[in-house]
Amino acid sequence: MESLIGLVNKIQRACTVLGDYGGDHSMPTLWESLPSVAVVGGQSSGKSSVLESVVGRDFLPRGSGIVTRRPLVLQLHKTEGGQEYAEFLHNPKIKFSDFSLVRKEIEDETDRMTGHTKQISPVPIHLSIYSPNVVNLTLIDLPGLTKIAGQPDSIVADIENMVRSYVEKQNSIILAISPANQDIATSDAMKLAKEVDPTGERTFGVLTKLDLMDKGTNALEVLEGRAYRLQFQWVGVVNRSQADINKSVDMIAARKKEREFFASSPDYGHLASRMGSEYLAKMLSKHLETVIKTRLPSILALINKSIDELEQELNQLGRPISHDAGAQLYTILELCRAFDHVFKAHLDGGRPGGERIYVVFDNQLPAALKKLPVDKHLSMQNVRKIVTEADGYQPHLIAPEQGYRRLIEGTLGLFRGPAEAVVDAVHSVLKELVRKAIAETQELKRFPTLQAELAAATTEALERFRDESRKFVLRLVDMEASYLTVEYFRKLPPELEKGGNPSALTADRYTEAHLRKIGSHVTSYIMIVCETLRHSIPKAVVHCQVREAKRTLLDTFYTQVGKKEEKQLLQMLDEDPALMERRVALAKRLELYKNARDDIDAVMWGK
Numbered sequence: 001m002e003s004l005i006g007l008v009n010k011i012q013r014a015c016t017v018l019g020d021y022g023g024d025h026s027m028p029t030l031w032e033s034l035p036s037v038a039v040v041g042g043q044s045s046g047k048s049s050v051l052e053s054v055v056g057r058d059f060l061p062r063g064s065g066i067v068t069r070r071p072l073v074l075q076l077h078k079t080e081g082g083q084e085y086a087e088f089l090h091n092p093k094i095k096f097s098d099f100s101l102v103r104k105e106i107e108d109e110t111d112r113m114t115g116h117t118k119q120i121s122p123v124p125i126h127l128s129i130y131s132p133n134v135v136n137l138t139l140i141d142l143p144g145l146t147k148i149a150g151q152p153d154s155i156v157a158d159i160e161n162m163v164r165s166y167v168e169k170q171n172s173i174i175l176a177i178s179p180a181n182q183d184i185a186t187s188d189a190m191k192l193a194k195e196v197d198p199t200g201e202r203t204f205g206v207l208t209k210l211d212l213m214d215k216g217t218n219a220l221e222v223l224e225g226r227a228y229r230l231q232f233q234w235v236g237v238v239n240r241s242q243a244d245i246n247k248s249v250d251m252i253a254a255r256k257k258e259r260e261f262f263a264s265s266p267d268y269g270h271l272a273s274r275m276g277s278e279y280l281a282k283m284l285s286k287h288l289e290t291v292i293k294t295r296l297p298s299i300l301a302l303i304n305k306s307i308d309e310l311e312q313e314l315n316q317l318g319r320p321i322s323h324d325a326g327a328q329l330y331t332i333l334e335l336c337r338a339f340d341h342v343f344k345a346h347l348d349g350g351r352p353g354g355e356r357i358y359v360v361f362d363n364q365l366p367a368a369l370k371k372l373p374v375d376k377h378l379s380m381q382n383v384r385k386i387v388t389e390a391d392g393y394q395p396h397l398i399a400p401e402q403g404y405r406r407l408i409e410g411t412l413g414l415f416r417g418p419a420e421a422v423v424d425a426v427h428s429v430l431k432e433l434v435r436k437a438i439a440e441t442q443e444l445k446r447f448p449t450l451q452a453e454l455a456a457a458t459t460e461a462l463e464r465f466r467d468e469s470r471k472f473v474l475r476l477v478d479m480e481a482s483y484l485t486v487e488y489f490r491k492l493p494p495e496l497e498k499g500g501n502p503s504a505l506t507a508d509r510y511t512e513a514h515l516r517k518i519g520s521h522v523t524s525y526i527m528i529v530c531e532t533l534r535h536s537i538p539k540a541v542v543h544c545q546v547r548e549a550k551r552t553l554l555d556t557f558y559t560q561v562g563k564k565e566e567k568q569l570l571q572m573l574d575e576d577p578a579l580m581e582r583r584v585a586l587a588k589r590l591e592l593y594k595n596a597r598d599d600i601d602a603v604m605w606g607k
């Protein structure tokens with residue numbers, strides 16, 4: 001069975017490759033749920049020394065100022081034998097067996113991310129060490145908490161925030177390093193540990209520099225848990241001094257010296273079996289393994305939940321665009337179809353808006369027709385004027401035929417206005433419905449360019465339908481004026497019959513009663529035409545605009561799209577760049593989670 005620490009190591013590496021190192025809360029993070037050991041302490045407290053003695057190798061950068069500027073995820077893999085080597089995740093091809101080159105690479109890789117500005121970065125460096133002399137363990141080396149004068153406040157705050165972001169996670173085991181030659185009450189590590197883990201249930205206290213304590217004093221108060229109580233026992237260590245380092249005392253010698261220090265110490269002899277770097281490494285490894293074992297089911301549950309969330313969001317965003325022109329054309333047509341479906345639902349029902357067309361026909365048109373100034377046009381004065389003018393110097397013989405025709409033609413001209421108004425009103429409704437349909441078509445949301453092109457194409461089509469419809473309805477009005485319904489007039493009582501005397505007729509041809517009769521005949525005729533138009537205008541409008549919008553709204557657009565080259569098609573399917581980035585990020589995160597699930601499954605089934 002793969003070791004549990006090995007499993008977490010693997011997932012951790014995948015996290016870094018796929019850009020999950022916590023902090024970004026716009027997406028589920030796996031990194032934050034993985035148990036790990038974070039090493040914290042003030043500057044010069046001995047963090048690097050502890051890490052090096054746990055590994056048994058010199059490999060960490062040294063120097064003045066802030067040396068650790070990026071978190072270093074140090075994964076130790078115990079091997080059954082063979083050569084010791086180190087490997088960086090950012091450059092897995094190189095196996096370092098010279099550990100001084102590892103130090104150089106940590107420095108270079110830190111600079112690659114932060115430049116030479118000496119800034120800090122939360123993006124971790126991953127270093128794996130394979131050796132028969134290590135225990136399986138993952139440690140995260142963090143920048144030293146520092147209050148040293150001369151360093152900018154912003155960096156001090158940045159470091160503190162970064163370190164805190166690591167140790168405040170409930171899955172983090174805190175390895176708090178404090179130097180024994182300093183009052184524990186002033187230890188930076190313990191201050192932070194107390195803040196994020198007040199009950200001390202995930203803090204391991206490590207006391208360094210026991211050899212540097214003033215003669216006659218000892219650290220038993222701390223090591224025996226009386227000065228600062230933690231759930232786990234304190235571990236004391238003795239690392240190489242600066243002088244040892246300068247003299248290149250190797251790690252094997254240093255560990256031996258450390259063992260001897262405790263074994264021979266009158267103060268710490270009774271604690272010797274649980275002191276020193278080797279003990280610390282074994283104890284941490286065991287603890288980490290236990291923590292991982294208990295957390296694994298909840299990590300798996302989190303992974304499954306996150307996979308669902310990520311897949312759901314990815315589905316909403318839609319698949320990425322294919323590079324094949326045929327597939328692109330297909331996608332565009334599918335999107336148009338989706339739009340057309342929504343648009344038709346607005347017109348035919350199911351979605352609101354179509355009923356407004358009926359309102360135009362049922363309210364707006366009758367109201368406009370009612371308001372027409374027919375009475376004014378057929379006023380006595382106007383009737384007289386038109387009738388007398390119509391016959392010129394020749395009096396009409398039987399009936400004022402020309403007068404009738406002119407009066408009717410003139411009045412019917414009034415109907416052009418309401419007819420055009422209906423066309424425009426329906427055009428506005430259709431335009432609005434198209435706008436709504438574009439906005440409501442979920443599938444189109446990610447394609448702003450296609451949306452704009454669809455809007456332009458539909459506007460152009462609707463304008464064409466409107467122009468056609470306008471011509472049609474005006475022609476309906478003109479038709480009424482061109483040829484009158486003769487039956488109506490034939491049914492009127494003949495003028496002659498009334499008086500039976502043509503001279504009497506000529507005499508009263510301009511009398512008020514006669515003119516009023518003409519006006520009333522024309523009015524009745526106009527009312528009949530009005531009733532006809534009230535029905536035929538909506539029919540014409542539906543035929544030319546509404547039915548056409550339903551049948552052929554996108555026909556011209558389809559023809560144009562069919563002629564486009566691959567590049568132009570791709571342009572039409574331009575997506576919002578933020579959305580594309582999001583899709584890529586989600587896909588990467590999903591890959592991470594799926595792989596992690598497979599890895600965990602493999603380990604659990606392998607048990």
Ligand SMILES: Nc1nc2c(ncn2[C@@H]2O[C@H](COP(=O)(O)OP(=O)(O)OP(=O)(O)O)[C@@H](O)[C@H]2O)c(=O)[nH]1
Nearest residue numbers: 043044045046047048049144209238239240241242
């Ligand atoms: N004598 C003695 N010196 C130690 C011990 N631990 C660390 N030192 C020395 O203390 C100095 C600082 O140790 P580091 O391990 O570099 O401390 P650090 O916390 O990593 O320091 P920064 O990375 O600068 O934050 C070095 O000169 C070490 O040799 C110890 O247990 N005994």
